Amino acid sequence: MSRPDTPRTHLEERTPVVEMRSIRKTFLDVVANRDVDFTLYKGEICALLGENGAGKTTLMNILFGYYAADSGEIRIGGEKVSLSSPRDAITRRIGMVHQHFTLVPSQTVLENTVVGSCGGFFLDMGKARRKLLELQRRFGLHVDPDAPVWTLPIGGQQKVEILKALYRDARILILDEPTAVLAPLETMELFGTLRALAAEGCSVVFISHKLYEVMEIADRVVVLSKGSVAAERETRDTDERELANLMVGRELAVQRHSGSQRRGDPALEIRSLSVKNDKELEAVKELSLAIRSGEILGMAGVSGNGQRELAEALFGLRVPDGGDVLLGGEPLPPGRPKTAVDRKMARIPEDRMTTGLLLELTVEENLVLENHASFRSFGMLDHAAIGRHADRLIGEFGITTDGRRAVARTLSGGNLQKIILARELSASPRAVVAAQPTRGLDVGAIEYVHKRILEARESGAAILLISEDLDEIFLLADRIAVMYEGRIMGVAERDEASREQVGLWMSGVNEPCA
Amino acid sequence: MIVSKRAPLPGWIQLLVPVGAVLATLLLSAIPILIAGGDLWLSYASLFKGALGTRYNFLETCVKAAPLTFTGLAVAFAFRAKFWNIGAEGQLLAGAIAAAWVGIYAPPLPKALVLLLVCAAGFLAGGAWATIPALLKTKYRVDDVVTTLLLNYVMWHLMGYLLFGPLQMPGSSWPRSPAVAEIARFPVLLIRSRFHLGIVLALVAVLVVWFVNSKTVFGYQSRAVGVNPRAAAFGGINVNAVIMKTALLSGGLAGLAGVGEVVAIHFHLLMDISPGFGYSGIVIAMLGRLHPVGTVLSAFFFSVIIVGAQSMSRLTGVPTYIAEVIQGMALIVMLIALLLTEYRVKAVRD
Numbered sequence: 066m067s068r069p070d071t072p073r074t075h076l077e078e079r080t081p082v083v084e085m086r087s088i089r090k091t092f093l094d095v096v097a098n099r100d101v102d103f104t105l106y107k108g109e110i111c112a113l114l115g116e117n118g119a120g121k122t123t124l125m126n127i128l129f130g131y132y133a134a135d136s137g138e139i140r141i142g143g144e145k146v147s148l149s150s151p152r153d154a155i156t157r158r159i160g161m162v163h164q165h166f167t168l169v170p171s172q173t174v175l176e177n178t179v180v181g182s183c184g185g186f187f188l189d190m191g192k193a194r195r196k197l198l199e200l201q202r203r204f205g206l207h208v209d210p211d212a213p214v215w216t217l218p219i220g221g222q223q224k225v226e227i228l229k230a231l232y233r234d235a236r237i238l239i240l241d242e243p244t245a246v247l248a249p250l251e252t253m254e255l256f257g258t259l260r261a262l263a264a265e266g267c268s269v270v271f272i273s274h275k276l277y278e279v280m281e282i283a284d285r286v287v288v289l290s291k292g293s294v295a296a297e298r299e300t301r302d303t304d305e306r307e308l309a310n311l312m313v314g315r316e317l318a319v320q321r322h323s324g325s326q327r328r329g330d331p332a333l334e335i336r337s338l339s340v341k342n343d344k345e346l347e348a349v350k351e352l353s354l355a356i357r358s359g360e361i362l363g364m365a366g367v368s369g370n371g372q373r374e375l376a377e378a379l380f381g382l383r384v385p386d387g388g389d390v391l392l393g394g395e396p397l398p399p400g401r402p403k404t405a406v407d408r409k410m411a412r413i414p415e416d417r418m419t420t421g422l423l424l425e426l427t428v429e430e431n432l433v434l435e436n437h438a439s440f441r442s443f444g445m446l447d448h449a450a451i452g453r454h455a456d457r458l459i460g461e462f463g464i465t466t467d468g469r470r471a472v473a474r475t476l477s478g479g480n481l482q483k484i485i486l487a488r489e490l491s492a493s494p495r496a497v498v499a500a501q502p503t504r505g506l507d508v509g510a511i512e513y514v515h516k517r518i519l520e521a522r523e524s525g526a527a528i529l530l531i532s533e534d535l536d537e538i539f540l541l542a543d544r545i546a547v548m549y550e551g552r553i554m555g556v557a558e559r560d561e562a563s564r565e566q567v568g569l570w571m572s573g574v575n576e577p578c579a
Numbered sequence: 580m581i582v583s584k585r586a587p588l589p590g591w592i593q594l595l596v597p598v599g600a601v602l603a604t605l606l607l608s609a610i611p612i613l614i615a616g617g618d619l620w621l622s623y624a625s626l627f628k629g630a631l632g633t634r635y636n637f638l639e640t641c642v643k644a645a646p647l648t649f650t651g652l653a654v655a656f657a658f659r660a661k662f663w664n665i666g667a668e669g670q671l672l673a674g675a676i677a678a679a680w681v682g683i684y685a686p687p688l689p690k691a692l693v694l695l696l697v698c699a700a701g702f703l704a705g706g707a708w709a710t711i712p713a714l715l716k717t718k719y720r721v722d723d724v725v726t727t728l729l730l731n732y733v734m735w736h737l738m739g740y741l742l743f744g745p746l747q748m749p750g751s752s753w754p755r756s757p758a759v760a761e762i763a764r765f766p767v768l769l770i771r772s773r774f775h776l777g778i779v780l781a782l783v784a785v786l787v788v789w790f791v792n793s794k795t796v797f798g799y800q801s802r803a804v805g806v807n808p809r810a811a812a813f814g815g816i817n818v819n820a821v822i823m824k825t826a827l828l829s830g831g832l833a834g835l836a837g838v839g840e841v842v843a844i845h846f847h848l849l850m851d852i853s854p855g856f857g858y859s860g861i862v863i864a865m866l867g868r869l870h871p872v873g874t875v876l877s878a879f880f881f882s883v884i885i886v887g888a889q890s891m892s893r894l895t896g897v898p899t900y901i902a903e904v905i906q907g908m909a910l911i912v913m914l915i916a917l918l919l920t921e922y923r924v925k926a927v928r929d
Contacts, residue, residue, distance in 0.1 A: 131583075150925075382813060403815035412813070420813050425806040434803065434814035441796050448794075 079106040081143075082237060082268050083128065088137035090123055097123040099292040100137070105237065110259055110269045112283035112300075114276075114312055119289040121272045125239045128270075129161040130154040141237075160230025161239040166222050170215035174208050174225050178232045193232075200231050204261045205254065218369065220251035227258065238262060239270040242505075244278055248368040248533070249571075256282050274312070274507065276305040288312055312508070322519060324543045324559060329358035332527035333410075333496040338388035340374040348374035350551035351388065356496070356527040361518065363542025363559070364531040367571055371551040372531050373415065376500040379529070380412045381405045382420075393495055406435045411494035411521070413485055415501040415531075421485045422473055429455035429469040431484050436492070462487040463513075479510030486517050497521050497528040503537060515541060535564065547571055585923045593920065597866055597873060600916045601880060604909040611904050617897040629890025630883040636890075638772040642844070644875075644882035646671070646853070648781040649836035650860025651867060651874040652788050657709075657829035659792070659869050660801040661808070662822055666712065666727030667833040668857025669734035670705035674834025676738055677704035678841045679746065679848035682759030693762050694776070698838055705834020706827040708734060713826030717819040731857065735850075742850060756848035765843035777839030781875070784832060788871040791828075801825050833857060862910040865917075881906060 083105040090098040097120045105111055113121045126132045128139065130148035139146055141157050148154050151161070168177050179193045197210055206224045214222060223243060230238055240259075244252045259269050259282060273279055279286055280300060288295040288311045296311045333356045340349035348371040356362045366372055377383035379390060381402035390397045392408050405412065414420040422431055432455045433440060440447045440454070455469035464483045466476055473481065482502070490497070499518060503511040518541060522528055532538055538545055545562050547554040547570035554570040605623070612622045630640045650667040657664035664670075677700040685693050712726035741747075742754035749757070765776040792798040803811040804821045812818050840852050863881055867873030888902035918924075 380813060381815075382809075402813055403817075406815045414813060419807070420809055423803055423806045423810050426802065430799070430803075434810070434816075437799055438796060444796055445794050446796055446799055 079109070081105065082107050082141065084140040084143075085124070085128065086138050086140075088124060088127060088139075089135045090120075090127060090132060091135055096292050098127070098134070101289070101292070101294055103287060103294070105268050105270060106285075107268055108263050108266045109284045110263050110271055110282055112279040112286045113270055113272045113289060114274060114279055114286055114308060115289035115295075119312075120292040121289050122241055124289070125161065125241065125270060125272060128154065129159060129239060155233050155235070158234055158236040159239065160227075160233060160235030160237070162223065162226040162230065162241065162243060164241050166226055168214045168222055168225055171213060173211050173213055174217070174228070175210040177214055177225050178210075178228050180229075196232065197228065200228055203265070204231065204258045206231075206258055218251075220247050220254070223247065223251075223255070224258075235267070237268045237270070239272070241272045242274075243271070244273065244275060250367060252278070276308050276312075279308065280305055322515075322541060327525075328360045328543070329525065331355040332358040332393055333498075333529060334389075334391040334394075335375075335379075336389045336391065338375070338378060338390065339386040340371070340378045340383060341386055342371075342374050347386075348551055349378065349385070352548075352551065352553060353388075354529075354546065354553060354556075356529055358495070358525050358527045359522060360543045361522050361528040361530055361541050363538035363545045364529060364548055365535060365538045365545060365567055365571060366533070366548035366554075368533050370548050372500065372548055375548070376415065376498060376531055379405070379410070379498045380414065409492065409495040411489035411492070411497040411499075411526070413489055413497070413499040413502045415504065417478075417482055417485055422481060424472075424474040426473060427470050428459065428464070428466050428473055428476070428484060431473050432458050432469075432488050435488060458487040458491055461491065462517075479506050479513070482506060482510060482514060486514065490517055490521050493524060494521065494526050497526050498531070499528065500531045501533065502530070503532070503534065511537075535567065538567075539564070582922050582924050585921060588920055593868075596916050596920055597868060597877065597913065600866060600909065600913045603916075604905060604912045607908055607912065608901070608905045611901060612895075612897055615897040615901065617891070617895040622891050622895050622897060625891040625894040626887035627883070628887075630887035635772060636886065638769060638774045640879070640882045640886045641778050642773050642775070643886055644879045645775075645778045645781040645839050646836035646856045647859055647863055647878035647881055648875050649784060649832050649839070650856045651863035651878045652784055652860075652871060653705075653829045653832035653836070654860045655864035655867060655869040655871065655874045656788055656792075656832065657825055658864060660805040660821065660825040662713065662716070662825050662829065663724045664709060664712075664727050664826070664829050665724055665861065666709060666730050666830075666857070667836075667860045668853060668855065669727075669731035670708045670830040670833035671837040671840075671853050671857045672731075672734045672738050673708040673830075673837065674701035674705040675837030675841045675848060675852050676741060676746075677701050677834070678763075678838040679756050679759060682763035682842050683746075683757050685760040685763040690762050693760075694765070694842075697763050697842055698780070698835065701834040701838030702831035703834070705837065706829075706831035709826040709830025709833070710823060713823050717822050738848070739850060742848060746848060748847075754850045758846045759842055763842055764846060765839065773844070775839070775843040777835075777843045780835065780839070784835065785871045785875045788832075792871065797821070797824060833860070836860075859906060862906055862913075866909055866913045881909075 081104050085101065085103040088098050088101045101124055103124060113125065115121045123132065127134045130151045130153045133149065139148060146157060169180070175194055175197055178197055179188065194210060201207055206228050208217060208221045208224050214225060217225070243255060247255060259271070262269055271283060283300050286298045286300055286303065286308060288308065290312060335352060335354045337351040337353050338349055339347060339351055342348035352375065364372065374383060378385045381400055381404065384400035392410055397408065398404050418424060423434065429451055433451050437446065440451050452469060459466065459469060462483045464487065465480050473484065502518070503514050506514065518528060518530065530538065530541060539559065542559050544556060545559055545567060546556040547567055549570065557566065609619055612619060629636055631637050650671060653667045653670065654664055678697050681697050681700045708730065712723050712730060715721035715726050716723045739754060742756060746756045748755050767773060767775050768779070800811065800816045800821050803814065803816055804818050808818050836856055837852065841848055845852060859881060863877045864874055866877035884905050885902045888899050891897055892899045
């Protein structure tokens with residue numbers, strides 16, 4: 066993607082607003098930041114790029130006063146400061162939007178915005194509202210001030226978080242992987258806001274591991290790797306390939322995997338399926354699709370077009386209004402996850418933390434979530450057999466853990482996903498429904514997930530891969546379908562599909578494939 | 580003040596937390612004792628002597644610990660599965676009513692069978708009473724804290740109706756049932772004491788709950804539902820069925836507390852058959868960290884306080900309701916201790 070070539074900063078006249086020198090932070094015996102130097106200039110958008118665990122969030126949490134650095138110094142506007150709490154940071158006009166929002170769902174946008182920022186005893190809501198509307202206008206952050214936050218989509222909630230920071234007069238805005246939760250269109254809106262902020266002289270730190278976004282939005286990139294600064298580049302002097310190398314220390318495979326050699330009969334069929342969402346609106350509208358064994362069907366589409374509801378209906382978590390799902394030619398009873406499991410459907414849910422895993426329980430208990438009943442003898446669980454089963458899967462899927470008795474919460478995101486993969490793919494599934502299987506994972510973990518999905522295809526499973534990541538779809542899929550407003554906009558063989566065509570379908574433009 | 584989530588603490592600290600909480604509670608209890616004008620040293624000495632000092636006192640403490648163990652287990656088992664059963668009191672009363680009914684009209688059967696019948700009736704009555712809020716929770720998503728709590732009062736008044744009506748002792752104007760038949764009473768197991776069969780049953784219940792929790796398929800499913808109902812459903816577990824079964828078992832345990840009070844202690848059904856054992860069960864379960872073994876230990880601790888407070892009161896003039904003050908204090912101390920084990924609190928000057 067190309068970015069508008071209007072340089073917003075000039076090397077000659079940049080003034081540093083934040084200088085972090087030799088920042089060091091360790092957690093127990095893990096070094097999260099190893100003598101990091103980081104400078105942020107006025108009016109720039111600086112991307113902090115790195116794999117999961119590279120220390121990006123830690124560094125910014127130190128700047129925001131969440132953590133105290135073990136050593137090193139921080140200067141803001143040239144003045145040496147000690148930040149012992151976020152409040153100190155807010156006073157110095159720093160704002161941070163975390164990955165997990167800190168909003169009160171039952172309160173309105175306006176109430177959430179002013180919370181914690183009222184100086185005196187009385188709160189002038191009229192004045193607050195005027196200030197909020199002014200900020201919304203200036204930075205294109207349009208959300209209804211009187212809407213309760215729980216009614217807003219994720220993108221809207223993120224806007225409230227940004228408004229909250231700006232309401233407190235932030236001049237330095239830190240965003241921790243802001244696009245991880247956003248649909249492409251929302252991302253575009255966010256970028257508009259960030260550009261407007263930079264144009265007004267605010268400085269933005271944009272934490273990400275998505276290369277093309279960094280290339281598009283940032284003026285400057287600081288690459289962190291294993292707690293240290295690996296490189297610093299002006300965006301115009303670099304490209305995605307170089308950044309990828311700096312980030313992971315090796316070239317990424319950009320070629321497409323070869324298509325399936327052996328495609329069989331349809332194994333997973335969806336027949337005029339209609340599903341309502343939580344707000345009782347039709348999210349999936351009489352959708353039909355057939356996936357053959359030994360084939361990966363990549364379902365592309367902007368999120369929020371019914372993919373979540375489709376996946377939940379297939380998983381058995383949501384009862385459809387109409388239509389059928391057939392597995393191996395036989396209909397699956399609706400709303401019965403157990404039957405889907407018994408009939409060998411592997412399910413990789415998009416919310417691995419909240420749907421796929423029992424974070425408070427152990428690794429072995431998570432590995433037998435679906436088949437614990439098969440370890441039963443006279444109502445009791447055969448713990449020895451469960452242990453052997455777990456040890457085998459931990460070895461086979463390379464799950465890094467302190468052992469099968471470790472509490473799942475202590476594992477990294479990539480290893481949590483491996484638990485799910487091990488659980489779902491080890492029982493030679495007939496069909497696989499994978500929803501956003503690599504979202505939020507680092508490059509190494511993504512490659513591993515891809516490898517396992519391809520292996521499942523080789524062993525003859527019919528695979529529905531639902532993903533917002535077009536690169537992923539083009540990399541893995543044999544056929545590509547695009548979902549738009551609950552319907553299939555178009556289906557094409559991967560080797561005949563162009564990115565442009567798919568992009569058109571995603572935005573709801575239906576033209577015959579060229 | 581800043582509160583932030585802590586990294587999980589090592590296991591031995593987790594074990595030390597309740598012990599520390601107990602010590603802190605005893606220490607803090609000095610304040611109300613002093614206010615009440617008690618001599619500190621004498622107060623604590625008489626408290627422990629009264630509860631543990633002689634064989635008889637020790638056995639009385641065991642007697643008191645039995646219903647507390649049952650209600651503590653009832654709450655702990657339910658809380659583990661995130662079924663917020665605040666209704667052990669009502670379920671206890673349901674169990675007591677059923678036990679009294681069966682005990683008064685005991686059929687002419689061998690004693691063992693009659694006792695089995697009494698226990699079964701109490702268990703089922705308590706369990707059935709607990710399934711009402713469970714049904715409301717699973718079918719209509721009615722908040723279980725509210726329903727379980729409010730049903731306590733419903734059961735109390737139902738008992739009042741029975742004791743002024745069908746279950747009232749003939750010729751009496753007091754709300755009191757006829758005595759349960761000799762054959763339906765728990766045997767006393769140690770001479771010159773009230774140490775009865777129910778205490779052994781309570782210890783058996785501890786083992787059963789531990790076994791169910793950690794060894795059975797149902798225990799696994801109930802744990803899964805407790806930590807994440809959505810993921811449990813995703814994994815094919817019938818969440819509603821697990822909640823119903825949990826409620827039945829939890830209510831049944833509370834019902835057994837009522838059984839013992841009727842057929843081993845009072846031999847009549849009375850309006851004040853329970854001095855709040857069901858509510859104490861909540862504190863006991865929390866202090867026992869929802870673990871069955873922890874629960875029986877904390878039930879014993881509370882029993883020490885309750886029994887000991889009586890002799891402390893006799894010797895020092897500190898009112899017996901100091902026992903309730905100490906119980907309340909224990910809950911607050913334990914909640915603070917749990918907060919501190921999971922969160923780091925940092926004081927910051929404004």
